[in-house]
Amino acid sequence: MKTCKHFPLCGGCRYQDIPYPEQLRMKESRIKEMIDLFELSVELKPINHYQEWFYRNKMEFTFSSDEKNVLICGLHKKDKTREIFNLEECLIFSPQAGTILNLIREFFKESHPPYNKFNHQGFLRHLIIRETKTTGQLMIGLVTSTSDKLDKKAFLEKLFSLKLDHKLKSVYWIMNNRLADAVIFENKDLLWGDPFITEKLGNLNFRIFIDCFFQTNPRGIENLYQKVQKYAGLSGKEKIFDLYCGVGSIGLFLAREARFVWGVEIKKEVVDNALVNAQLNNIDNISFICSDVRKFLAQSDISNIDIVVINPPRSGLSKKIKRCLLRTPPPVIFYSSCNPQSFFTDLKDFSSHYKIEFIEPFDFFPHTPHLECLALLKRFQ
Numbered sequence: 001m002k003t004c005k006h007f008p009l010c011g012g013c014r015y016q017d018i019p020y021p022e023q024l025r026m027k028e029s030r031i032k033e034m035i036d037l038f039e040l041s042v043e044l045k046p047i048n049h050y051q052e053w054f055y056r057n058k059m060e061f062t063f064s065s066d067e068k069n070v071l072i073c074g075l076h077k078k079d080k081t082r083e084i085f086n087l088e089e090c091l092i093f094s095p096q097a098g099t100i101l102n103l104i105r106e107f108f109k110e111s112h113p114p115y116n117k118f119n120h121q122g123f124l125r126h127l128i129i130r131e132t133k134t135t136g137q138l139m140i141g142l143v144t145s146t147s148d149k150l151d152k153k154a155f156l157e158k159l160f161s162l163k164l165d166h167k168l169k170s171v172y173w174i175m176n177n178r179l180a181d182a183v184i185f186e187n188k189d190l191l192w193g194d195p196f197i198t199e200k201l202g203n204l205n206f207r208i209f210i211d212c213f214f215q216t217n218p219r220g221i222e223n224l225y226q227k228v229q230k231y232a233g234l235s236g237k238e239k240i241f242d243l244y245c246g247v248g249s250i251g252l253f254l255a256r257e258a259r260f261v262w263g264v265e266i267k268k269e270v271v272d273n274a275l276v277n278a279q280l281n282n283i284d285n286i287s288f289i290c291s292d293v294r295k296f297l298a299q300s301d302i303s304n305i306d307i308v309v310i311n312p313p314r315s316g317l318s319k320k321i322k323r324c325l326l327r328t329p330p331p332v333i334f335y336s337s338c339n340p341q342s343f344f345t346d347l348k349d350f351s352s353h354y355k356i357e358f359i360e361p362f363d364f365f366p367h368t369p370h371l372e373c374l375a376l377l378k379r380f381q
């Protein structure tokens with residue numbers, strides 16, 4: 001059984017010592033149990049799965065120091081979220097992860113201290129690495145406090161010395177003095193290259209910027225979008241809402257075969273990214289609205305909308321949002337989520353007005369307990 005050298009210390013992939021076919025069975029059983037628990041009568045489609053290793057396109061690593069005060073950079077230890085271990089490889093992310101982290105630790109070890117999240121002293125906070133899976137591009141983002149200076153030229157020269165399969169396209173320096181132990185883009189400086197890397201899903205190109213949400217398993221998400229496209233069976237006449245649209249991905253997949261798509265997203269920079277993606281793919285029958293979905297629905301007439309696509313954050317939909325949707329229920333809803341608990345809670349609430357045609361699981365997160373699910377809902381006549 002293949003496991004990475006950090007298993008089981010790492011808090012990331014808890015299922016690594018379980019053979020992959022067994023992981024898939026476990027995930028399917030969990031969904032079956034939830035269907036029973038929520039007393040839903042629904043078809044469960046077989047679980048979709050993809051590449052088992054090296055599937056993630058983004059990771060955030062944390063700087064810290066070990067007991068000998070040596071600089072380390074890695075991930076949180078399992079069940080000890082205050083402690084970081086030094087990462088040498090990551091089999092769900094990239095074969096190049098170890099090489100990049102080694103070089104960065106080497107570069108900073110004598111010159112800059114890690115940030116201490118308890119006394120808020122120190123410089124080095126996080127390292128973001130994004131790599132595209134279809135175009136072989138790499139983006140690196142160094143996150144620091146502003147307590148020190150960065151020798152930008154020397155840092156870039158060090159990065160240029162990397163010998164990698166992927167092509168380095170973009171390097172950012174992100175400054176963050178907030179107390180919260182999270183990557184916050186208080187200030188960002190594009191040190192070198194393009195401000196984005198480009199991923200290809202189906203026949204569409206997507207620009208990925210340092211600070212925007214992009215689904216972490218491109219091969220999986222491409223498959224989910226293509227399935228939504230197929231199940232929607234569009235005729236060119238449909239008007240579609242893509243709620244929580246992010247950088248516009250599902251909406252753009254559907255727009256080519258629909259009359260018009262409206263995407264709704266709360267973050268301005270993500271809406272800007274979605275607009276860039278629409279232009280890049282020459283799709284003009286889509287518009288993006290920067291708004292809270294709740295406010296948008298409260299002010300919108302949805303009586304002439306044919307399909308609503310919903311892909312909310314993990315918390316799912318609030319009661320208010322569900323009430324808004326159920327006031328004039330659209331004929332068809334596609335609902336996808338990476339949190340089975342909120343997914344089932346929401347489906348149950350919709351089931352008073354909708355037949356849930358099927359639930360289809362997608363294993364976007366092999367070796368972890370996480371799972372994406374899609375449901376197709378058709379309004380009772």
Ligand SMILES: C[S@@+](CC[C@H](N)C(=O)[O-])C[C@H]1O[C@@H](n2cnc3c(N)ncnc32)[C@H](O)[C@@H]1O
Pocket residue numbers: 213214215243244245246247248249250264265266267270291292293294311312313314
């Ligand atoms: C799970 S992501 C889905 C993104 C997109 N559907 C995709 O497939 O890439 C959820 C998105 O909803 C946005 N979001 C979170 N809360 C929101 C709200 N109340 N109203 C509108 N958008 C919101 C987030 O910024 C994020 O881009």
